[in-house]
Amino acid sequence: MAIDFTLTPAQREIQRGAREFAQEVLAPITAAVDEEPDPLTGFQMLKPAYTEACKLGMSWAMLPKEYGGGGLSNVDFVIAAEEIQAVDPGFGTTLLVNGLGLMPVWYYGTEEQKRRFISRATSDASGEFIVGYAASEPPGSPGGTANFDAPAVDGAGMAVTATRDGDEYVLNGRKYWPCNVAGWDMQGANLNLVVVRTDSSVGGTEGLSAIIVERGTPGVTYGMISTSGQRSAPNGEITFDNARVPAENLIEGTAGNGDLLINRNFAWSGPVAGIGAVAIARSAYEAALEFAKTYTAGGPKPIINYQYPGYVLGDVAAKIDAARAYCFKTAHYLDTHDYHGELIGAMNKVLCSEMLFDCVYKCMQVVGVNSLDKKYPFHRWLREAAVFPLYDAGNFGMQRRRVHGVMADPSFDPRAVMNHEFVPFTKEMEGIGTVPGRTK
Template structure:
């Protein structure tokens, strides 16, 4: 792993930053978020420029790069307040799983559209009674002739109103053991028996969360992704990219907050001195900078390990990166609000609303407590606690 990015990666950063600068947080992103309107214009342009699918294979319209480059795109967008949440699920989770395990027909049908952003696929795993325990998922899939019939419920599914399909995690019955085991299905959002209900969240975000109801949703055999006997491994293939992308978004938000705070601290003068000259302001911002950069390094390490095929190393690093980035971004945003004083709580400045959104990083895509459980068990070798 090199700490010096290639010329291509540097150029990609510059190009993404240039795109994001056309969609300012205060003038574009925040008004959209307050109205719960997706960042459609930014998404479409990012897709046309090839940024959304940099990790997908070239033969299907992608950039042929890796998770490092996709995380780079997310970080640079978020660094200007314009992170795209659905990048986490559409090209990162769903695109990765279909690339690895999908049939040639599924790849041709979906990867090209995911790469240019002309179609979006979201991810449905969370259930009200399962929480972080994916082994307790109760959404079931049973065979009916050559078809599959799905029944169940999902919660906190992002962006279903923007998606053509949901990659649903269901469970099939193993007739040899009588046990239920996970399997992945591409479910069109217009399928009969598929219903979505918006969940009212108490945060300001462009993307809406949904509860999904699947009532005897009939799917053809071609809806199954990969093998019904290996879906747990297939499911995990999408979780490391999810954590890496979540970390990249949090790192970008932390950078955005620091940029805003530093600009204000340089200009705001009290008692004839810019407030940034005072250690009470400078030191907390410097500490936040250190912590954001450390989180970024772990995120980059996770992406490199993932791209080189080190699954276990990537899992450890991705969990650590997600934890570190979530904590660092919240601290940076909180200090940015504090630096602005009372102005930091105004609608005009717009930082307080982002602080609430950054709080998601401590909960999703996996809670910090479950990350600590992972590190305790797999990194430290301590007994499993759950």
């Protein structure tokens, strides 16, 4: 039975390097970034850390070596991501989004596009190159992103359009919430992968594509969003006003398949978000355990010696360990199924992110009212715990629908994941439970 949770020497080195970076580079500035009221200033405070991450190969670790990336497996990437996100999940998101922006180029691009975009990022020596991924759109009626795969013409929420005009596409509309897109100076990331509607006559399962918008493109403006959690992750907005983008920037295999790209992207990020939840729960657990071993509450011995703290922390530890194992399983599934894991990736993200809130709050109950004292980081961990079920394709907006669509399909084998068998994801599995709209 080929199951062994013992890290290899190489994996231990990855873990050690990521932990040292997190403790020595991120930890000294994390609190200040979290408290900085201006989101752009807070993000800019992390620029030296990002430059160091680039030097260490972390920014492009998930990309193939063939194009200058680190070539880490998904399992290896998850090991590193836990250590970084245990200190700052927002910085982990910034690195993750580099992958969300460029992995689709690897999956669906031509050889020329892979070298033009991926190799350009990985060969940059400035330590500032950053990539955004823009799918989310602002709420409205119709609007938002969760309804993006509704089969009806006006049922889909993806409204940024890209109209072909000769050798260019003309982009119009607005994206809201995407990470990294504004870059370090509100002038744009070096590259932004933008999901656009290239065919407005059909629904989201047919009319979406992905195109690379390069920094400096006229007609594109950016804004920043001030968030309550993951404040170090630069969430922003993009407005396109007749922005002209070369037609050769449309990622070839995504033409009419932007819906499948979105689902595949969020399947890949599932175990990374999942391990982020594990990481924050781990931090809260270790802090609560240390508190319980030193705090007596006026009694004769530390509170760890009493049943309630001991039982609660034991339950929390078990949930963290189980969730970590599920992240490893999901990452391994992606590694062995051509980076497809639309079902297990969604289940992983839902389970771990909803475990997180429960674990953090139980740790706060052990610490008691002292957990509200801002000299402890519980206030930040609680806010981070609230973020995870809502971001990275929200659990109720998109993740559970993907699981639902797969399970409802007549071909679904409920034992496929258990048996480590490939579970296909097709257009026929999309759109289940979406808001109906006008048909063609």
